Amino acid sequence: MKASTQLKNPYTPEPMRLIRRYPLTDDVHFFQVRAVNMEKALSLNYLPGQFMMVSLCGIGEAPFSISSPPSRPGLLEFGIRRVGRVTNAIFKLKENSILGVRGPYGNGFPVEEMYGHDLVIVMGGLGAVPLRSLLLYALDNRDQFGKIYLLHGAKRPAEMLFLQEFLHMRNRDDLKCFLTVDQDDTGEWPCDTGVVTRLFQRLGEIDPENTYFAVCGPPVMYKFVVAEILKLNVPKHQILMTLERRMKCGVGKCGHCVIGGYIYTCLEGPVFSYWDVIHMKGLI
Amino acid sequence: MRAVKIKKEHLNNFLESIKPFGELWGPVKKGDGHVLEKIEDFSRLDLTALRTKLPFKKLLLPPRFTMFTFKGRKADATFEDFPNRVIFGLHPCDIYALTIMDNFHNLHYPDPYYHERRKRTAIIGLSCIPDELCFCKSTNTHNVEKGFDLFFSDLEDFFLVWVGSSLGDDMIRACSEFVDENVGHDDLKKYIAWRKYRDAQFKTEMDLTGMPGIMELSYDSPIWEELGEKCLSCGACTIVCPTCTCFNVIDEVELGKLEGKRIRQWDSCLFTEYSMVAGGHNFREARAERLKLRFTHKLQAFVGKFGEPACVGCGRCIGTCPVDIDIRTVVAQLKGEEVSA
Numbered sequence: 001m002k003a004s005t006q007l008k009n010p011y012t013p014e015p016m017r018l019i020r021r022y023p024l025t026d027d028v029h030f031f032q033v034r035a036v037n038m039e040k041a042l043s044l045n046y047l048p049g050q051f052m053m054v055s056l057c058g059i060g061e062a063p064f065s066i067s068s069p070p071s072r073p074g075l076l077e078f079g080i081r082r083v084g085r086v087t088n089a090i091f092k093l094k095e096n097s098i099l100g101v102r103g104p105y106g107n108g109f110p111v112e113e114m115y116g117h118d119l120v121i122v123m124g125g126l127g128a129v130p131l132r133s134l135l136l137y138a139l140d141n142r143d144q145f146g147k148i149y150l151l152h153g154a155k156r157p158a159e160m161l162f163l164q165e166f167l168h169m170r171n172r173d174d175l176k177c178f179l180t181v182d183q184d185d186t187g188e189w190p191c192d193t194g195v196v197t198r199l200f201q202r203l204g205e206i207d208p209e210n211t212y213f214a215v216c217g218p219p220v221m222y223k224f225v226v227a228e229i230l231k232l233n234v235p236k237h238q239i240l241m242t243l244e245r246r247m248k249c250g251v252g253k254c255g256h257c258v259i260g261g262y263i264y265t266c267l268e269g270p271v272f273s274y275w276d277v278i279h280m281k282g283l284i
Numbered sequence: 285m286r287a288v289k290i291k292k293e294h295l296n297n298f299l300e301s302i303k304p305f306g307e308l309w310g311p312v313k314k315g316d317g318h319v320l321e322k323i324e325d326f327s328r329l330d331l332t333a334l335r336t337k338l339p340f341k342k343l344l345l346p347p348r349f350t351m352f353t354f355k356g357r358k359a360d361a362t363f364e365d366f367p368n369r370v371i372f373g374l375h376p377c378d379i380y381a382l383t384i385m386d387n388f389h390n391l392h393y394p395d396p397y398y399h400e401r402r403k404r405t406a407i408i409g410l411s412c413i414p415d416e417l418c419f420c421k422s423t424n425t426h427n428v429e430k431g432f433d434l435f436f437s438d439l440e441d442f443f444l445v446w447v448g449s450s451l452g453d454d455m456i457r458a459c460s461e462f463v464d465e466n467v468g469h470d471d472l473k474k475y476i477a478w479r480k481y482r483d484a485q486f487k488t489e490m491d492l493t494g495m496p497g498i499m500e501l502s503y504d505s506p507i508w509e510e511l512g513e514k515c516l517s518c519g520a521c522t523i524v525c526p527t528c529t530c531f532n533v534i535d536e537v538e539l540g541k542l543e544g545k546r547i548r549q550w551d552s553c554l555f556t557e558y559s560m561v562a563g564g565h566n567f568r569e570a571r572a573e574r575l576k577l578r579f580t581h582k583l584q585a586f587v588g589k590f591g592e593p594a595c596v597g598c599g600r601c602i603g604t605c606p607v608d609i610d611i612r613t614v615v616a617q618l619k620g621e622e623v624s625a
Binding site: 007008009010011012013015056057058059060061062081083084086087097098099100219244245246248249251252253254255256258260261262267281282 | 351352354356357358359361388389391392393394395396397399400499503529530531532533534535537542544546551553558559560561562563565567577579580581584
């Protein structure tokens with residue numbers, strides 16, 4: 001245990017500049033940041049599904065999924081809901097403010113294993129944030145994937161994250177994009193209404209052995225969505241979901257994100273397969 | 285492993301001669317128990333102490349410490365110069381716990397706060413005779429072969445001193461005039477007799493083999509509800525546990541200023557907010573769920589990860605729990621054994 005070298009401190013944040021922000025919905029805003037140090041900005045590498053710890057010294061620190069794809073290096077994007085102490089403070093920041101950011105942490109999606117497969121992305125509510133990273137990554141590397149589907153559900157049109165971005169995607173011919181809202185209170189909603197599981201009718205024929213599903217949404221969504229996917233006979237290990245837990249460190253030490261006594265969500269998650277869900281208790 | 289002998293009457297000479305190795309810490313009597321304190325006056329050392337109220341972890345990761353200071357948004361994580369320390373009198377259970385701590389804090393992202401203190405901490409172990417709360421024989425942590433620099437086996441008029449590291453060897457050399465290098469067959473006989481005597485003193489025996497499977501099958505057991513009804517969520521068991529490491533992180537700012545510090549402090553998986561995320565969703569709202577997490581972590585999780593349970597049988601949680609939740613009884617209940625309440 002004796003060593004004279006001092007270890008790199010994984011708990012100290014890297015200064016990043018808020019370069020752009022705008023509202024996605026009333027309480028969810030888009031934040032684009034870049035490491036102040038250009039070299040660090042360009043060398044930051046991550047996987048879709050990984051997360052960063054975002055810090056405001058004096059307020060606190062919390063984990064946030066990365067919403068940008070690693071295939072567009074230099075910038076980090078987050079979709080942040082104003083819901084607690086740290087996010088309230090983040091919402092007060094103007095462009096050019098400096099935040100502390102450290103990471104990336106977590107396992108992320110096994111994108112290389114997913115190469116060559118069809119991909120169905122099912123997102124609900126805030127689940128759009130991490131899955132947007134995977135979706136854009138797949139589109140940026142379009143020749144690596146088979147068919148790509150996006151199923152996205154929100155309560156109302158005004159609550160759909162990345163609404164304009166996804167509405168435009170409906171015009172692309174390299175993916176099938178289906179959007180739904182529980183209730184259309186505008187009378188002008190151009191897509192489906194109903195819960196996200198209803199969009200499964202739109203998928204058409206799926207080649208289950210050759211398809212990966214990626215799911216993220218509010219805790220209540222998983223049960224219903226997974227039931228639909230299982231009906232299609234997709235192998236359990238090809239049903240991937242990314243989960244939320246309380247985290248204070250992100251590096252497998254503070255204990256808060258532990259599931260079932262031994263799974264550190266920050267190390268072995270936040271992306272888990274349905275097989276994990278079956279054999280580890282307490283995941284969803 | 286090399287072993288030497290030091291006569292008991294020379295203990296103070298030994299302690300005097302190892303002063304250059306760092307501050308001496310050891311058990312002293314306080315109230316109805318013992319605490320680990322800095323020792324300047326050797327007579328305060330109480331070698332009859334069994335478990336200190338708080339384990340050694342308070343020295344390696346203090347209950348509350350500054351991770352870094354900040355001015356505005358700029359963080360400064362310069363480490364203070366930690367003193368060299370020698371902890372005297374750690375018993376085998378705590379030394380096992382220390383090796384668990386070492387492994388845990390070196391895994392994945394090595395923890396610099398632990399590492400910086402640990403590398404300046406020398407460990408001198410001391411043998412002991414169990415009391416009614418000790419069950420280290422059941423956790424197989426009653427004999428140690430690693431994790432210490434020196435280990436003192438108390439054999440009536442002398443200590444048989446096991447040299448566990450190069451640093452330990454330096455300590456022995458620092459007081460060579462009080463060290464007897466001739467360890468012979470008689471000493472071995474004494475040592476074996478002592479071990480037999482010690483092993484016969486355990487009041488609790490339990491079989492922990494196969495616990496992971498039993499825990500798995502007990503996931504929906506009503507036992508957790510019953511224990512949850514009893515538990516007060518006070519977290520005392522986690523505070524005194526030598527292998528509990530959970531922490532919380534909070535920022536403190538000086539009133540009206542932009543300067544402050546990020547503080548790390550002990551947390552407990554039994555506290556209500558432990559698994560609560562922003563927005564109020566609590567992944568472990570029920571006390572039974574939190575208690576189950578603690579026992580699963582100790583008896584199942586660690587076995588899967590490190591091949592041994594994270595319980596070292598020190599008995600601290602049993603002696604500390606205000607409502608008498610006893611890990612030995614919990615294990616017996618989980619195994620379907622009759623338990624007299």
